[in-house]
Amino acid sequence: MVSDQFTIKNPTGFHTRPARLLVDTANDKYPACEVKVLKGDRVINGKSVLGMLTLGVKFGDVVTVEVSGEGEA
């Protein structure tokens, strides 16, 4: 499993376009992996744009992304 922490720098938070970018990357680059995004005590599927949105990630929030499975590096 590969895991990394990120601080959100986008002033308007993690809304549709950035969320879509992450989700598209997760789907395209890691088709065979499980991608999880963690914020606080919530964990969502990094391949779901709706899941990403429900996290409500804002400017300055810290999130953790975990990729596990084939081709994870």
Added chain:
Amino acid sequence: MPRILKGIAASPGIAIAPAFLLAPRATSAGEAAAASPELEWERYARAVAASKAELQALRDKTKAELGDLKAEIFDAHLSILKDPDLDAAVSRNVREEGMAAGAALEAAAKVFIDLLSEVEGQLFAARIDDIRDLCSRILSHLAGGPGSGRLELEGEAVVAAQDLTPSETTQFDRRLVKAFVTASGSASSHSSILARSMEIPAVVGLGPLEGAFERGSLLIVDGGEGLVIADPDAEQLASYRRAQADRARAKAAALRFASLATRTRDGTAIELAANIAGAADLDSALRNGAEGIGLFRTEFLYMDRPSLPSEEEQYATYREVLERMAPRPVVIRTLDIGGDKGVECLELDKESNPFLGVRAIRLCFAREDIFRTQLRALLRAASAGQLRIMFPMIATLEEFRAARGILEEERRGLEAGGTEVPAGIEIGLMIEIPAAATMADQLAREADFFSVGTNDLVQYSMAADRMNPKLAYLNRPLHPAILRVLGSVAEAAAKRGRWVGICGEMAADPLALPLLVGMGLRELSMSAAAIPRAREIVAGIDCGEARRLYERARDLETADEVRDLSRASAST
């Protein structure tokens, strides 16, 4: 039997066409499910595939016609459509719970909607609308119909709806829409402003449309009088067709004035400028002979898009507008958002009274990053033409100084980085808050110009929400109370040698024009289509007579008296 409906005149002109009722969104009620869960799942998959094809086509069409940004909304819908979590939830509901596809989708979507409504911030809340919008498209396919039929016209039509959002308005085929009529709204709501800039008639605030007419009923829309006639009789039709032809002739005649300079009968130059919402409006401004842009509403650059416009994007737009209008002046108003104009790329707090809340310059102070980006784009573009920068919603001198201070900081920053910013950019403010009107003499010491936004000045002076059709009787720019405010601003500015313009809807009112010229306004900014007619009217005005007319009007008691006086003087 003909039925006459009275509403608010939102955009002048006469249209005669069948009604197109904007259908309510589809639901799963009464849905016919397939024989087995597996067949039902296949039915759902087909509706998703059809929705996908439709969205891709819409995205490509929008991209080609309106650009990448307007198309982004469809990309957002497409990414929700392929969301694996949503898919899994619907699949579970259908295959394990034995639900019908539509109900399964609604239940699955509800989970996400409930989660999203707990997330703070308007931007996330706006995604709820995206989910609903997408669901109704899929539901509509499940019901066997096309998903976007809601906005697709089959022929020339009058579009009738509860209300229209700016994004819906832009999705219509402009060649087919002959008029808009809506149940709610006011003359200054955005769909009305768009209708005027599209030069099509509109009547708003009609009240409930149910039962008034049906899809396909022939409608006469008289946008100038705010009337809609459903199923007109032969006599009404003939009379309106004549009026329509007369209007077309008068318009053609007035267009001869499009290419002339604006002068009053006694030779005073008046600048007739156009209000625009973007570079797309320039063709109409130039065709109608605008002598400048009196109001560039930059908030439209921020609307209907999920992300903020970048400095480069704004720079390109401002530059294009300045270049194409040069050497004519262009007043660019900095971001005027809040109140009625929700913006999805900005997370604005919900306020109980947004018209009195954090909007326009107040919002720019709260979000200086956004303000500074816009100011840099403006300053960098300034060399392309004659730029005038205008700050909206200034209430006090302190605010004007603060805004100007930030502008100067950005100017110094750019110059330090080697970007040349021309000197002589005029810096002014909107007069729309009574406090600023009262202090105009002091503001005039520091501001290069004023432009009066009459729509808001009237609403704030009368303490009457301009979106509320029940208060339309207070929304009277020709009331002596408003004339006095305008006149005192003009006088205060004249003492300091500053010019005053007007950029509200009042500038285009033929009965208001002599009064505005009479009180000393020399720049009048309006919808481009209104310019030729205004030029014709100005050509008949004598400044001395207009001054006396204004002085008489100012001392009258009611708006009706002012209107009668102005009408009587126009007909002599």
